[in-house]
Amino acid sequence: MPLIKSISGIRGTIGGQIGDALTPIDVVKFSVGFGNWVKSRPVSPKIVIGRDARPSGEMVSRLVVASLQSIGIDVVDLDLSTTPTVELAVTAEKAGGGIIITASHNPIQWNALKLLNENGEFISGDDGAAVLELAEAESFDFCDVKKLGSYTLKDGYIEKHIEQIVALPLVDVEAIRARNFKIAIDCVNSTGGISIPPLLKALGVELVTEYYCDVNGFFPHNPEPLPENITHICNEIRHGQFDLGIVVDPDVDRLALVCEDGTPFGEEYTLVAVADYVLTHVPGNTVSNLSSTRALRDVTEKRGGKYTASAVGEVNVVTAMKATKAVIGGEGNGGIIYPELHYGRDALVGIALFLTHLAKFGKSASMLRATYPGYHISKNKIELTPQIDVDEVLEKIKDRYSKQPVNTSDGVKIEFGYEWVHLRKSNTEPIIRIYSESESLATADHLAHKIMMDIKEIISNNG
Numbered sequence: 001m002p003l004i005k006s007i008s009g010i011r012g013t014i015g016g017q018i019g020d021a022l023t024p025i026d027v028v029k030f031s032v033g034f035g036n037w038v039k040s041r042p043v044s045p046k047i048v049i050g051r052d053a054r055p056s057g058e059m060v061s062r063l064v065v066a067s068l069q070s071i072g073i074d075v076v077d078l079d080l081s082t083t084p085t086v087e088l089a090v091t092a093e094k095a096g097g098g099i100i101i102t103a104s105h106n107p108i109q110w111n112a113l114k115l116l117n118e119n120g121e122f123i124s125g126d127d128g129a130a131v132l133e134l135a136e137a138e139s140f141d142f143c144d145v146k147k148l149g150s151y152t153l154k155d156g157y158i159e160k161h162i163e164q165i166v167a168l169p170l171v172d173v174e175a176i177r178a179r180n181f182k183i184a185i186d187c188v189n190s191t192g193g194i195s196i197p198p199l200l201k202a203l204g205v206e207l208v209t210e211y212y213c214d215v216n217g218f219f220p221h222n223p224e225p226l227p228e229n230i231t232h233i234c235n236e237i238r239h240g241q242f243d244l245g246i247v248v249d250p251d252v253d254r255l256a257l258v259c260e261d262g263t264p265f266g267e268e269y270t271l272v273a274v275a276d277y278v279l280t281h282v283p284g285n286t287v288s289n290l291s292s293t294r295a296l297r298d299v300t301e302k303r304g305g306k307y308t309a310s311a312v313g314e315v316n317v318v319t320a321m322k323a324t325k326a327v328i329g330g331e332g333n334g335g336i337i338y339p340e341l342h343y344g345r346d347a348l349v350g351i352a353l354f355l356t357h358l359a360k361f362g363k364s365a366s367m368l369r370a371t372y373p374g375y376h377i378s379k380n381k382i383e384l385t386p387q388i389d390v391d392e393v394l395e396k397i398k399d400r401y402s403k404q405p406v407n408t409s410d411g412v413k414i415e416f417g418y419e420w421v422h423l424r425k426s427n428t429e430p431i432i433r434i435y436s437e438s439e440s441l442a443t444a445d446h447l448a449h450k451i452m453m454d455i456k457e458i459i460s461n462n463g
Contacts, residue, residue: 011112033135043096050081177204238262277357284327292332311410
């Protein structure tokens, strides 16, 4: 599988040929490229790193550490951690950047380097291009033995992360404790297993049943927290006496919830519910990406705020949030960005805000879900081959639907009244994603399949 280089980082499968996978040579090259980019800027020559639990993580981490030390970078290693915890640690350590070793929702054979700037935020597209140029040039000048970077292994940052969450004004521990919630969690055998149980304890939740909390990186199911991948916990909740289910991805930046009856709350509605709670107490604006549900716009406008849709990608959401001074934002994949804490997707703060909201609501999770607009998103994809000219395909789709409102800021989004379809090339996989939304899942599916047939016809006509 070829290396994928984007604003989301450098991602690939372990094993294979140089340049066609995330091999040790590629890890060294891109680590040094990023380290040299940090050294070229007016920031500290210090980088914080952390990793999820996948089996290749320890090997990749050692390569990253040695590569950075070899060019005079001081390394602070959090070892097993979460993406949002590393983001917070970058600023706490006054570092010049960060590297998170995780392929997020990708299967076990994948790994990646996610790159952070001195603010603990993902680097911009321009900065990413500069890093890639430095890496590809391979014009490296390594330090002599007296100028090698230092190495420090630090524990305790997950605890600090939790302390900051509990101290937030909108997190009400007493309200959560009073509800005496019984919660089931699925941490997909990664670092949610060392972060979610202590978070729930700090929030006053005593009755927690743990599934897949062994931090060994062997995912028991597809690690992307979509409804079709979380059937185990849904069945456990359906036959138990739980108030809520909590599911995260391997690096704990995406949050999916399960209602007390075993039905998914819907990853799209994680952000909607948390935003509703925040906007009730702090009026303001919101941001999500073009592929996220319209429900956030509805909730925001109901509360008197302005909603903005950004291009897909956390860095794009954050840029739009800063520009509009949004009080809450994120992505419809269960990513919550709460700037009161930091500008990064954070499942842990999402859990704390959602539990406070549910506690104050005073009824069940399914009843809370029923208070929000009933949109349904159909998520589909088309595998790409090297022969497919994606830009040409998208241009022809845009022309075919030119009579409808079309947004081309990130792929092609076509609106049909309250319904829409969004097509874009993935930043992390060799696919075209096709998302569609309607008040009926059958209609959303029909709309997506109609566009997919159009794409296949265009590809066929192009030979």
